[in-house]
Amino acid sequence: METSTLTKQGQRFLTKLTTSSAATDNLIRRFVQGSPKSVVLTTLSHLLSPTTSYPQLSTLALPLYGRASQAPWFTWNSTTVAELAALLHKLGHRAQSEALISEAISKLQSRKRELVVFYGKLAEAYSKRKSETGFDVAYGYLDNLLRTSESVHVKRRAYEYMVSGLCSMDRPREAEGLVIGPAAGLGLKPSGFELKSIVYGYGRVGLFEDMRRVVEEMEKKGFVVDTVCYNMVISAYGVHGEHVEMVTWLRRMRDSGVPFSVxxxxxxxxxxxxxxxxxxxxxxxxxxxxxxxxxxxxxxxxxxxxxxxxxxxxxxxxxxxxxxxxxxxxxxxxxxxxxxxxxxxxxxxxxxxxxxxxxxxxxxxxxxxxxxxxxxxxxxxxxxxxxxxxxxxxxxxxxxxxxxxxxxxxxxxxxxxxxxxxxxxxxxxxx
Structure with a gap:
């Protein structure tokens, strides 16, 4: 996730953690007790972000979460737990990470629609931290649901998370292989979302010929190459300094009547x-x-x-x-x-x-x-x-x-x- 917005109150709290000689546990307790729910959660979210401006305080995300979970306003959230588990894994606290995941699976075991979302958020969290081992574990959970669930909705969500996750991990060929292989065998046809994810994945790693090929396949199959898809292509060329190609695709975008966006x-x-x-x-x-x-x-x-x-x-x-x-x-x-x-x-x-x-x-x-x-x-x-x-x-x-x-x-x-x-x-x- 992108760096979460800090409130002024949250910024003061984090600054105090880095400069105060007071006990950390007391500072966290007073912050949670004396702050609105929104301030506590945005501060926690900021610490959980891979691009936090306070990376030296990342280890405090777990005690802050623990204290917040005791507040009367607290509501369990799969995204927060997934992000926290991925952070703990990255910090080397594997046992604590696995405990969080096991607790979540136990909580959601009978609610497969919520369980697949948790697995998907877990895969996203690991991919943003480029954690191969963590991602592969989350991918395995999703793959099991894809193959065993009787719900078409659950299968479809697992499929979406698997494709987008592989592309975020710079493994677009595996994502394309999933689309034309196992998923196709299970009767799942790719939507525009999966194909755009593959376009994005190839573009990220500079495989422009494959990126263009998938765009052409989308057009042949009747998918609309919309503003989002064009933005992915243009951004990919831009990241690699291919300005001339950016101009070509901007003109193609304009001539096709596809509007520019923010x-x-x-x-x-x-x-x-x-x-x-x-x-x-x-x-x-x-x-x-x-x-x-x-x-x-x-x-x-x-x-x-x-x-x-x-x-x-x-x-x-x-x-x-x-x-x-x-x-x-x-x-x-x-x-x-x-x-x-x-x-x-x-x-x-x-x-x-x-x-x-x-x-x-x-x-x-x-x-x-x-x-x-x-x-x-x-x-x-x-x-x-x-x-x-x-x-x-x-x-x-x-x-x-x-x-x-x-x-x-x-x-x-x-x-x-x-x-x-x-x-x-x-x-x-x-x-």
Missing amino acids: RTYNSVTNCCPGVLRMVGGLSELALSMEELNEGLDGGEGMVVRELLGCSGILEEVMVWEASEVKLDLHGFHLGGAYLVVLVWLEEMWRRLNGLNCGIPAEVTVVCGLGNHSSVRGESKVRVLVQKMMVKMGSPLKVDRKNNGCFIAKGKAVQNWLCEMRKAPLSGPASL
């Missing part, structure tokens, strides 16, 4: 080092599409120009009404948010000064409060947008009622865009 922008910009340097440092941000295009060379420039040349993303993230125009940046990573703001400003100019779309009463850019940032309340996207607006002399200011938004009157935005068009394309007042 994840498309994230997948592309996360593989563009020039863009990441800009948004990471903030001091050298290009403040117009033209300036950005001039500053990026080679394959990266080609990919960014392909994104900037398509405003279709705005259909997903912008609402245009007489009372308000709203751009919603929820879900964007820094690079994606940066490019979308540039595309949006260009589209705003076009609509307000050439298409007679009318002037909205208000313009809003929603960045969020950082509730999904690594630490809740610290929105890097909001900091980026504020920097851009200040540098460009924008009338969009932080909303006094909601500091996760920027607002301005529609007329003020129109006037500002007109002035920007008169200014040089470089410098602090570029559009």
